[in-house]
Structure formats: C-alpha cells, structure tokens
Amino acid sequence: MALACPAGTKGPIMNLFSDIRALVIDSLAAMQAEGALPAGLDMTNVAVEPPRDAAHGDMATNAAMVLAKPAGQNPRAIAEALAAKLAADPRIVTAEVAGPGFLNLRLTPAAWQGVVAAALAAGRDFGRSAMGRGVKVNVEFVSANPTGPMHVGHTRGAVFGDALAALLDFAGHEVTREYYINDAGAQVDVLARSAYERYREANGLSPEIREGLYPGDYLIPVGEALKAKYGTSLLDRHEGDWLAEVREFATAEMMAMIRADLALLGVKMDVFSSERAITASGRVEEAIATLRGMDLIYEGMLEAPKGKLPDDWEEREQTLFRSTAHGDDVDRPVKKSDGSWTYFAPDIAYHWDKVKRGYDQLIDILGADHGGYVKRLKAVVSALSAGRVPLEVKLIQMVKLYKNGEPFKMSKRAGTFVTLRDVVEQAGADVTRFVMLTRKNDAALDFDFDKVLEQSKDNPVFYVQYAHARVCSVIRKAAEAGIAADDTTLARADFARLSHEAELALARKIAEWPRLVEIAARGQEPHRIAFYLYELASELHGLWNRGNEETGLRFVQDGNIPASQAKIALARATAVVISAGLGILGVTPAEEMR
RNA sequence: GGCCCCGUAGCUCAGGGGAUAGAGCGACCGCCUCCUAAGCGGUAGGUCACAGGUUCGAAUCCUGUCGGGGCCGCCA
Incomplete structure (x- = not known):
C-alpha cells in the first residue's frame, strides 16, 4: 500500500x-x-x-x-x-x-533516485522553499557615500547583500534591494568644493586641493563636465552662489559612477532612497516629533565616555533619543551643538519610512566600523514599529588586502586606493563574488590579489565551475554519440538504474540542497551556499574519476542508451543544483573551461 | 572604562547542543592508450585559547580571564 x-x-x-x-x-x-x-x-x-x-x-x-x-x-x-x-x-x-x-x-535507493527525478523536473527551482512565503523583507546594502568610487570594502558589502537578498528570495521571501544615498551631510559639501576646484582646473586655473578635500582624479571629468555645462560663469563667485548647484551635479555624477560600479559586479538595486529627499520633505522633524510624543526625545546631559576622553569634551545639555528604553546602552544625541541634526536623525526618519512601507523585516548591511551604531538603529525601529518589525544588522568585517604576500595598505593620498573597478576588471566579477562569499560576514576576509588574479586551482570558484563544465561536456559527448540528453528526455530516464553506491552518494548530496537552502536563509548566511557547492562539486569530481577505473560508472555508456540517460540525468541534476546555487551567489556557471 | 566580532591541523577556514571534530593549501605516496588530470585516491598533522558553570551529552550555550581586530557626542 x-x-x-x-x-x-x-x-x-x-x-x-x-x-x-x-x-x-x-x-x-x-x-x-x-x-x-x-x-x-x-x-x-x-x-x-x-x-x-x-x-x-x-x-x-x-x-x-x-x-x-x-x-x-x-x-x-x-x-x-x-x-x-x-x-x-x-x-x-x-x-x-x-x-x-x-x-x-x-x-531505499528508490527514495534517492526520486530526488534526482525531482531535481530534473523542477530544474533551477529545485530547492526553492516556501519558508518565507508572505514575508516582505527589505535588504539595505552598500549605501556608499556618493563622494567617490566604491572600494574593496564596499565590494564585500555589495556582494554579501546581493547574495543574501537572492538567498531570501529563493527561500520564498518577497525581497527589496535598497540603497540609501547619503546625499545631505557635510561630505557632499566637501564633494562640491572638491569638484569646484576641478572645474577651475578645467578652465585653466590651478586647483587648490586643500586639506580635507577629495583629491582623487575621478573628479577631473566632473570638473570638465561642469565647465561644459556652466562655461566660466561659476568662476570667481562666492561659494554660496554655486555650492548647491555644484553639489547636486557632482552627487549625480558620483551616483552614476557608483551605479556603473554596481553593474560591473552584477548588482541591481530595486530602490534608491535619498537622504536629502527625506530631509527636505520635513520627515526628520516629523519622526522626531513622533518619538517626542512617545516620551523618547528629551533635553538632557550625557556622561562623558569612560576611558579616552575627546580633547574638547564639555558637558552640556542636548537633544537626546531615549534609546536605552529599547535596549541601547546610552541615550543618543540627535542634534549637534549648532542645532543641526546629527547623522542619526535622518536615519531615524529613513528607518521609519521603511517601516511605514510595510516590510515585515528589515536588514541593514553595514561595515564593521558601524558596530557602535547597531543598538540605536534597533531601538529606533523597535520604537517606531511598536516592536512589530525586527531589524537585523549584518556587520561586514574588514577586507584585508594582500599583495605579494604582504599586507597592502589602502590610502587615497598615496594613490594606492583600490577600487571595486580595479578588482573586478582584473579578477572578474565571478571570482570576486565567490571569494568574498566563501567567508561568513562576521569574520575578517583576507583578499590576496595574487591568488585572486592568478585564477589558479586555489580558487574554489574554478573548482565548482569546472564541475558544471564537466557535466556540459558529458552532454555534448552524448549528443555526438547520438544519445538524446535534453532535460525532457532525461526527466523520463530509468532512475532505477542508478543503483551503484557512488551514484547514490551523489544523489544524497543533491537531496541536501533544499535543506541547506533553508538553513542558510534562516541564518542569513550565504557562505553556506558556497561551501555546499564545493562539497557537491567534490562528489561529482570523485564519481567522475571512479569512472576511470570502473567503466560502468562513466556517464556515457557505449551502446546502452537507457543506462547512459539515467547516469547523465544524475550528472545533469548535479549541474542544475550547481547552477541554482551559483545563481544565488551571482556567479556564472561555466559551460566549458578554456 | 564600555560595546561588537574573532581565537578550531603548519597556513587559510568550515562546523555553532549529539556519535571517532572536517575541507582546501603546504608536506609525503599513488592515479592519464579511458567522458577535460583546472581532476581523483591515500598518508601524516588537533589540549577546538584558558578556567569555571548549565546539560544525559559542550568545539558549540552561560560567566569570567587572556590574546587579536573594530567602535565609543559636536564625521558620515
């Protein structure tokens, strides 16, 4: 029965x-x-x-x-x-x-053979989970300041966020990828002044890249573009006359550059949110007033931080957010001494905005240097969503660069600023992504340029892609031998022929895929995908090599079409899972290795 | 002083309540007349930083200590 x-x-x-x-x-x-x-x-x-x-x-x-x-x-x-x-x-x-x-x-073997059949029937959807059905998740990542090109640190955050978003999507969530543009703070004024100097330079004057301005060459074309647009009309004018216009122009140029960088990595955002738009619309005041209504904003004094005291520390009354009421260690200022908002204030409004957009869960991906910021953000979301929306903050640890085995210090001033573009153009997006995802987010990552540029066997991405390419090769061979090996035919193969222990071992590994997807999604750990793919590729390579000795284990069996199709179906199912997994990581499955 | 992350094989790292702790690299020994050897099989290599605690059971959870990294109002 x-x-x-x-x-x-x-x-x-x-x-x-x-x-x-x-x-x-x-x-x-x-x-x-x-x-x-x-x-x-x-x-x-x-x-x-x-x-x-x-x-x-x-x-x-x-x-x-x-x-x-x-x-x-x-x-x-x-x-x-x-x-x-x-x-x-x-x-x-x-x-x-x-x-x-x-x-x-x-x-029973039939149970494992059934997995192979199921994988072929579902194709790249095999392993998709209903776990997150009906759950709207917002993943905010990168959010690099629009003041220059993205560097390696941003690259890791971009890759992690994109892969996490893809993973959650695969696990059934409704995912929004979002970028928060910090286009309202003092840093974009600095950008405008720096671009203005390049504008002067484009007009034949010598630029004054003073201390504190951005010296990078990437602003030279911005200066030329400013000249093309404004001619000489902005020269010899007071800053107040040009700052706003140049700021807007330069910020837009920077965002275009950042979008191009992201495209180079294969990252596509769904939503870009502008800090300036939020600030200009009065939503910061609104958010603060709302918190004040909850008795979470007050005028008060903070104790000086223990240990090393800032040189100019003085105790004074300021406007504070009672983040301690929602789990923070101290209350946090929302206004500077000159009465303007701190960076935190627009962030309050921004996170409130995300809450109001109806997400069930928020995820922020931040650099580890923002670690001290996590509790206050959680406090904000907790307060403004009445505890309804959880905020998860994933901190991305440092990327330590190595070149010729030596630590490689990055410095804008010394011209040793390693950009995302440098890395991707040299190593390729696939290698960059896979290497950066073969580590959990909360562990520091050593990024060795020699190893990555070498594109050798040290690179696990090649190992995994090679497994996929081998399967493609088998299917090509089968076609040459006159064996039908399209997915429709393979899906009807006689799976009961997959009875050898080595073949069942591979089927067992394939069977782990749907389980692994859920574990990785639950833990928000895309690196588990990378490690699993490595193991799966290893099973395939192992089976392949056993075929050298035991010809009965080869995928293409001369003169036996049903046996060949069953074995090729197993190989194809493996490739389908590799393809799906690499898809989550944003890495191309190779058809062949050349 | 406080907060966050890390400490597992020579190196780089997985595993994060369950059985005899795993992989890659490096070292050593093997495998191409045969679907791509960018591959495979094997050997050697461990006080899971340390000390307590919880548990039938701890590398895993809790507390503390040590070591490394990051952060701590008027930068973003």
Whole structure:
C-alpha cells in the first residue's frame, strides 16, 4: 500500500529531510495516541539530519534523546518503539538504535533516485522553499557615500547583500534591494568644493586641493563636465552662489559612477532612497516629533565616555533619543551643538519610512566600523514599529588586502586606493563574488590579489565551475554519440538504474540542497551556499574519476542508451543544483573551461 | 572604562547542543592508450585559547580571564 502523498511533499520541489522528519513526528504522534508516549510533548527540537559519519546511515534522528526526559522514559526504549513504526514506511530500509539513543535510518535507493527525478523536473527551482512565503523583507546594502568610487570594502558589502537578498528570495521571501544615498551631510559639501576646484582646473586655473578635500582624479571629468555645462560663469563667485548647484551635479555624477560600479559586479538595486529627499520633505522633524510624543526625545546631559576622553569634551545639555528604553546602552544625541541634526536623525526618519512601507523585516548591511551604531538603529525601529518589525544588522568585517604576500595598505593620498573597478576588471566579477562569499560576514576576509588574479586551482570558484563544465561536456559527448540528453528526455530516464553506491552518494548530496537552502536563509548566511557547492562539486569530481577505473560508472555508456540517460540525468541534476546555487551567489556557471 | 566580532591541523577556514571534530593549501605516496588530470585516491598533522558553570551529552550555550581586530557626542 503506497502512500498517496507523503507528508511534507509539495509537488515536484521535495525536501526529503523534512519529509522524513514529518514521518518521524507522525510516528511519535501515533505512539502518543497508543499511550506509548505521554501527550503534550514539545517536538520542536526533534531533528532529522544527515549523520556526520556516513557509516551511521543516511539520516539520523535525535527524537528519543530529546523526548526521553520530558516523557520520563529511557531514550533507547523510545528509539526502539519509534524504529518499529518507521520501518513500516516503504522508504525506510532499516532503522537502528545507536549510541545514547540515536536512531539511524537507511532509505531505499528508490527514495534517492526520486530526488534526482525531482531535481530534473523542477530544474533551477529545485530547492526553492516556501519558508518565507508572505514575508516582505527589505535588504539595505552598500549605501556608499556618493563622494567617490566604491572600494574593496564596499565590494564585500555589495556582494554579501546581493547574495543574501537572492538567498531570501529563493527561500520564498518577497525581497527589496535598497540603497540609501547619503546625499545631505557635510561630505557632499566637501564633494562640491572638491569638484569646484576641478572645474577651475578645467578652465585653466590651478586647483587648490586643500586639506580635507577629495583629491582623487575621478573628479577631473566632473570638473570638465561642469565647465561644459556652466562655461566660466561659476568662476570667481562666492561659494554660496554655486555650492548647491555644484553639489547636486557632482552627487549625480558620483551616483552614476557608483551605479556603473554596481553593474560591473552584477548588482541591481530595486530602490534608491535619498537622504536629502527625506530631509527636505520635513520627515526628520516629523519622526522626531513622533518619538517626542512617545516620551523618547528629551533635553538632557550625557556622561562623558569612560576611558579616552575627546580633547574638547564639555558637558552640556542636548537633544537626546531615549534609546536605552529599547535596549541601547546610552541615550543618543540627535542634534549637534549648532542645532543641526546629527547623522542619526535622518536615519531615524529613513528607518521609519521603511517601516511605514510595510516590510515585515528589515536588514541593514553595514561595515564593521558601524558596530557602535547597531543598538540605536534597533531601538529606533523597535520604537517606531511598536516592536512589530525586527531589524537585523549584518556587520561586514574588514577586507584585508594582500599583495605579494604582504599586507597592502589602502590610502587615497598615496594613490594606492583600490577600487571595486580595479578588482573586478582584473579578477572578474565571478571570482570576486565567490571569494568574498566563501567567508561568513562576521569574520575578517583576507583578499590576496595574487591568488585572486592568478585564477589558479586555489580558487574554489574554478573548482565548482569546472564541475558544471564537466557535466556540459558529458552532454555534448552524448549528443555526438547520438544519445538524446535534453532535460525532457532525461526527466523520463530509468532512475532505477542508478543503483551503484557512488551514484547514490551523489544523489544524497543533491537531496541536501533544499535543506541547506533553508538553513542558510534562516541564518542569513550565504557562505553556506558556497561551501555546499564545493562539497557537491567534490562528489561529482570523485564519481567522475571512479569512472576511470570502473567503466560502468562513466556517464556515457557505449551502446546502452537507457543506462547512459539515467547516469547523465544524475550528472545533469548535479549541474542544475550547481547552477541554482551559483545563481544565488551571482556567479556564472561555466559551460566549458578554456 | 564600555560595546561588537574573532581565537578550531603548519597556513587559510568550515562546523555553532549529539556519535571517532572536517575541507582546501603546504608536506609525503599513488592515479592519464579511458567522458577535460583546472581532476581523483591515500598518508601524516588537533589540549577546538584558558578556567569555571548549565546539560544525559559542550568545539558549540552561560560567566569570567587572556590574546587579536573594530567602535565609543559636536564625521558620515
């Protein structure tokens, strides 16, 4: 008696691990109904996972150990009873109790062959999850100041944010990618003054790049563009006459440059929000007034920070946000001594704006140097959403550059400013993205120019792309041998022929993909995708090489079309998962390596 | 002084309550008349910084210590 529809399976996009977990939970519920287990047990910690050691089986559950104490029973006794129930399922071959109460399961080859079929049927959608269905998430990232080109640090944030957004999308969330343009602070006035000097230069005058101005060459074309637009009409005028116009012009030029940089990396934003637009519309005052209405804004004194005191510290009364009411360590000023807003004030308005746009979750991706800023941002969102919207801040740790094995200091002044464009033009977007995503966001990243530029086997991206290219090569060979190997044909292959242990091992790895997507999305950890792809590629390379010795394991079987198609289907399913995974990382799957 | 991140093999790093802790690089030994050797198999290499605590069970959670990095009103 076959199960009409095994629990947890939704159409072709299956997750065998959650299916078997559902079976375990059902079996435990049956035991409760029979009185073998007490009612009302908390099952949330019951897990079904691949065991660390493959010798233990295909899957393992900790159910008996988790439930032993609340049920007041011996874990091994629970495991024995559960094993008897599970063994009745047609997908389960053996269920053995081991160690302190683990239950090790072995599944039928048909179960694993079914995964290959499901992967081919779903294509690149295999592994898509409904986990985030109905959840609107805003991912704000990059948000580099519009005062110059993006550098390597921005690059890591851009790549991480883009991949995280893609991952959440794959896990079913409704995702918005957003860039916050800091086009209202003092830094854009500095930009305007710097551009003005380049404008003077374009008009044949010698520029005065004073201390504190931006000296970069990238402003020279901006100066020329200003000359083209304004001729000599802005020369010898007071700053007040040209500042606003030049600021707007230069900011727009910088944003065009940043958009071009992002395009180079393959990053596309859905929304650009302007700090100036928010400020000009009076929303800062509105936000502060709202907080004041909640008694979260007050006039008061801050204690001097302990330890190293700023030279010009003086205690004085100022306008403060009571962020301590929402988890911060101290209250935070929203006004400077001259009465103008601090940087924080427009950020309050901006985050309120995001809350009002109806997101269920906000994610900010910031550089690690903004670590001291996290608690106050969370406090703002907590206060202005009445605790409804969680804000997650992902801090991106430093990128440490190495060249010739030596640490490489970046300095605008010394002209050793390494831009995103430098990196991408030399290493390529694929390598840059993969390397930067093969590390979790909260660990510092060593970026070794030699290794990245070398494009050698040290680069895991090539290893993964090579696996994909090998599959493409097999399919080309099959076509030459007159074997139909299009996806439609492969989807109807005789999967029961995939009976060799080495082939089933690859199918098991493919089966982990939907589970891994959910784990990575839940933890907001795109690096897990990169590591998984590496492991999956390794399985494929291993199987490939076994084909050298055991010709029966080669994908193309001379004179045996059904066998070839089954084996090619396995290879193709692997490639489909690699392609989907690389798609999340924003890396191109290679058709061939040249 | 306070806050955040990190400390796992010689090096670079995964794993973040579960069984005998993993991978790459480097070292050593093997594998191309055979679908791309940019690949594969194997050997060697560990006090999971340290000390307490919680737990049936801790590299993983909690507290503290040490070491490295980042940050701490009037920059953004």
